[in-house]
Amino acid sequence: MPHILHIDMDAFFAQVEMLRDPKLLGKPVCVGGIPGQDRSVVTAASYEARKYGIHAGMALMQAKRLCPNAIFVRSRGGVYMEISRRVVGILEEICDQVEPSSIDESYLDIGNVLNYWGGAEKIGQRIKERILQELNLTCSVGIAPTRTLAKMATNLQKPDGLTILTTEDIPEKIHPLPVEKVPGIGKSTKKTLNDMGVKTIGQLVNASEEFLFKRLGMHGKHLREIVSGKLDWEVTPEEGRPADKSIGNSRTFKKDTSDPEELKGYLLSLVQMVARRMRATKMAGKVVTITIRYGDFNTVTHQRSSNRQTQDETEISRIAWQLFGEQYITGMPVRLLGVSVSRLTKIDEGQMDIFDRESQLFSAVDELKDRFGEGIIQRSASLGVRVRNPKRMPNFAKPKRNEQKRSTS
Amino acid sequence: MKFKVTQDPFLKGISKVSGVIPSRTPLTFLYNVHAVLEGNKLTLTGSDGDVFLITNVTVEGQEDGSVLVPARPLQELLRELPEAEIEVETTEDQHLLISTEKGRFNIPGEDPSRYPPAPEDKPPQKISFSPEELKSILDQTVFAVSHDELRPALTGLLLQFKTNEMRAVSTDGHRLVKLVKQRQSDETSAADDVEVIVPLKTLNLLQKNLEEVKSVDIFLATNRVVFDMDDMVITSKVVEGKFPSYDAVIPKDVPNKLLVDVGPLIASVKRVSIFANQINRLVVFKVTSDKIGISAEDPDSGRKAQEEIEATFEGDDLEIGYNANYLLEALRHVPDESIIVNLGTSTSAGLIRPNETKEGEELLMLLMPIRLQ
Numbered sequence: 001m002p003h004i005l006h007i008d009m010d011a012f013f014a015q016v017e018m019l020r021d022p023k024l025l026g027k028p029v030c031v032g033g034i035p036g037q038d039r040s041v042v043t044a045a046s047y048e049a050r051k052y053g054i055h056a057g058m059a060l061m062q063a064k065r066l067c068p069n070a071i072f073v074r075s076r077g078g079v080y081m082e083i084s085r086r087v088v089g090i091l092e093e094i095c096d097q098v099e100p101s102s103i104d105e106s107y108l109d110i111g112n113v114l115n116y117w118g119g120a121e122k123i124g125q126r127i128k129e130r131i132l133q134e135l136n137l138t139c140s141v142g143i144a145p146t147r148t149l150a151k152m153a154t155n156l157q158k159p160d161g162l163t164i165l166t167t168e169d170i171p172e173k174i175h176p177l178p179v180e181k182v183p184g185i186g187k188s189t190k191k192t193l194n195d196m197g198v199k200t201i202g203q204l205v206n207a208s209e210e211f212l213f214k215r216l217g218m219h220g221k222h223l224r225e226i227v228s229g230k231l232d233w234e235v236t237p238e239e240g241r242p243a244d245k246s247i248g249n250s251r252t253f254k255k256d257t258s259d260p261e262e263l264k265g266y267l268l269s270l271v272q273m274v275a276r277r278m279r280a281t282k283m284a285g286k287v288v289t290i291t292i293r294y295g296d297f298n299t300v301t302h303q304r305s306s307n308r309q310t311q312d313e314t315e316i317s318r319i320a321w322q323l324f325g326e327q328y329i330t331g332m333p334v335r336l337l338g339v340s341v342s343r344l345t346k347i348d349e350g351q352m353d354i355f356d357r358e359s360q361l362f363s364a365v366d367e368l369k370d371r372f373g374e375g376i377i378q379r380s381a382s383l384g385v386r387v388r389n390p391k392r393m394p395n396f397a398k399p400k401r402n403e404q405k406r407s408t409s
Numbered sequence: 410m411k412f413k414v415t416q417d418p419f420l421k422g423i424s425k426v427s428g429v430i431p432s433r434t435p436l437t438f439l440y441n442v443h444a445v446l447e448g449n450k451l452t453l454t455g456s457d458g459d460v461f462l463i464t465n466v467t468v469e470g471q472e473d474g475s476v477l478v479p480a481r482p483l484q485e486l487l488r489e490l491p492e493a494e495i496e497v498e499t500t501e502d503q504h505l506l507i508s509t510e511k512g513r514f515n516i517p518g519e520d521p522s523r524y525p526p527a528p529e530d531k532p533p534q535k536i537s538f539s540p541e542e543l544k545s546i547l548d549q550t551v552f553a554v555s556h557d558e559l560r561p562a563l564t565g566l567l568l569q570f571k572t573n574e575m576r577a578v579s580t581d582g583h584r585l586v587k588l589v590k591q592r593q594s595d596e597t598s599a600a601d602d603v604e605v606i607v608p609l610k611t612l613n614l615l616q617k618n619l620e621e622v623k624s625v626d627i628f629l630a631t632n633r634v635v636f637d638m639d640d641m642v643i644t645s646k647v648v649e650g651k652f653p654s655y656d657a658v659i660p661k662d663v664p665n666k667l668l669v670d671v672g673p674l675i676a677s678v679k680r681v682s683i684f685a686n687q688i689n690r691l692v693v694f695k696v697t698s699d700k701i702g703i704s705a706e707d708p709d710s711g712r713k714a715q716e717e718i719e720a721t722f723e724g725d726d727l728e729i730g731y732n733a734n735y736l737l738e739a740l741r742h743v744p745d746e747s748i749i750v751n752l753g754t755s756t757s758a759g760l761i762r763p764n765e766t767k768e769g770e771e772l773l774m775l776l777m778p779i780r781l782q
Contacts, residue, residue, distance in 0.1 A: 034436070037436045037438075038436075280557070284688050308687045308709075310687075345688065350689055350691070350730075350779040350780040350781075350782075351583055351689060351732055351777065351779050352583075352756065352777040352778055352779065352780060353582045353583065353777060354580060354582055354583065354584075354585055354758065354777055355582055355653055355658065
């Protein structure tokens with residue numbers, strides 16, 4: 001019985017950027033930075049950009065080479081985080097078992113609410129509709145008996161897809177796929193499997209357990225159980241929600257370092273990022289945690305409480321630096337540093353907002369803008385933007401309808 | 410490029426430009442100042458990618474040219490040099506050589522063609538200001554501009570120009586400032602019924618530079634605003650998006666009227682707020698016909714404070730809570746010694762106005778309360 005739902009926002013960051021700037025619609029857009037200026041990677045590529053072979057994780061310059069006309073924009077973490085929160089909010093109104101697994105993906109156990117909403121397909125449709133109506137974003141949904149299969153179902157139809165896989169569908173729809181389509185099978189496992197003559201998922205399912213164990217150890221055995229739907233993890237709503245429980249950033253260095261000045265610089269820049277996110281989400285916290293991963297992967301975390309709820313960068317820096325000074329084994333090369341702040345509370349509890357209170361007085365345009373469709377009303381009409389692929393962003397083609405609906409509600 | 414210049418004007422120019430140069434950016438070429446020499450005119454440009462500041466320094470030019478060098482070491486050096494003539498030239502490999510009577514300093518630069526070109530033409534809509542006027546407008550409004558990136562339209566100051574008046578409006582959702590100034594129509598030159606949202610960084614930059622200038626012309630385009638001040642031009646992106654209809658949220662006809670002196674109120678709120686909750690900074694005001702009781706309490710630490718100040722209030726007794734920081738910031742920007750506050754209920758906006766309004770000027774500050782338990 002398919003009861004695990006996986007949802008993936010389509011080219012999430014790129015879609016959000018398109019909402020903010022209609023000129024990007026239908027164009028190959030890469031979020032992450034400006035080639036030649038930033039030395040980072042593509043964090044999200046629009047579907048138009050993916051046609052050129054660009055994918056997340058690719059170096060900016062390489063993306064530029066693949067598609068010289070691509071539009072590059074810098075990512076704005078706080079904004080995506082806030083929208084991600086709103087997506088999870090919508091999901092939680094539909095089902096109480098929601099586990100956000102990353103900023104743009106969540107798993108839901110919809111077993112308990114299947115009857116209430118009238119079946120898996122209805123739930124999938126409802127989620128897609130609400131996210132489209134309320135946030136103007138499209139997503140892809142997969143529903144299957146296990147997490148892994150649900151995620152694979154999502155990947156079968158993207159963007160804007162809804163795929164339901166029952167146990168009976170699996171031999172026909174999943175087994176012919178190459179093994180690397182299984183989440184968790186990377187290049188090296190793929191190569192080992194291929195060398196063993198296992199090229200498709202069907203072959204993996206039918207391979208002997210002993211054979212897989214010999215070549216891949218427990219990992220091989222588990223893989224087979226996972227793709228056969230025999231091994232799965234529960235959807236755990238409490239887990240994977242670091243955004244609510246703590247706000248943190250970590251950074252793996254290009255080269256391990258033991259230079260105290262350099263480490264201090266990294267630590268303080270992490271604190272800056274954390275403090276910025278806290279300000280953006282209007283959170284204050286009490287407990288500061290630092291993570292040090294040494295070159296040998298030995299990882300230690302330490303935490304200390306501030307004597308007050310704070311979002312003050314100086315205060316967080318002070319504690320983080322103090323912790324680091326006490327815990328760091330001088331001279332040991334460090335691979336990763338992390339800083340997070342937990343025991344969070346909302347800062348302006350009770351502080352009233354001018355525009356919330358009077359929201360009914362505002363035009364639909366203002367309300368849309370508040371939800372992020374910055375300039376959404378102006379765009380198609382006054383800016384003459386053509387929606388090349390209307391299916392991707394259906395609401396752009398008909399903002400008027402949205403406007404009417406909002407103003408009468 | 411080769412020229413002679415005295416230390417002081419050169420330092421002034423570099424310092425102005427440094428004001429716009431970001432302290433941290435992944436775009437490392439923005440750490441540079443772009444210098445172009447034509448005859449005796451040395452044009453210096455600094456930018457953070459969104460805002461450009463261009464200023465001219467008169468020098469004794471010897472050979473035209475351009476260079477892109479990091480602003481910080483140049484500024485630091487100029488600051489330490491005595492006020493005497495210095496000689497500046499560039500080498501073929503883009504180094505900047507600075508020679509004084511006794512010293513030689515070498516700063517490696519970059520290829521000037523890497524620098525983004527500043528938009529050159531001036532947009533058509535022109536409005537002239539006296540620097541004092543613009544400065545007073547900014548002083549009264551900029552503090553309420555939002556820092557919240559999730560509400561981009563609020564991250565700048567709205568300037569609206571109508572036939573006989575100009576309006577400056579800022580808000581962060583918790584407070585709002587609206588300043589209306591009467592203007593002679595010929596003052597607004599070519600601009601009627603235009604508006605622009607000027608980003609916070611540009612506002613701060615203007616505030617820093619307005620002291621020393623004699624005239625300000627503002628040029629407006631849909632996506633750009635240019636401030637032309639004597640020998641300095643600031644060209645800035647504007648905040649895109651629609652500013653909320655602020656007039657709709659300003660309550661009309663609020664009958665309750667509180668008259669209070671600003672100085673004693675600030676002093677009292679400062680003292681009491683030491684005891685306020687660290688997070689919401691809640692200070693409670695109990696307003697009666699002849700006084701205000703000001704109190705705060707932090708349940709976490711058990712600290713409490715209470716004070717009374719004199720005031721005149723026409724209306725029913727009222728208890729209302731404000732974030733002390735928001736209130737203090739508003740009070741510090743009122744250009745008068747006493748204020749009139751219109752209060753509705755404990756959950757509606759408070760309206761603060763100076764007791765005596767300047768002629769041709771109408772200032773209104775709106776402050777949203779904190780809901781009391």
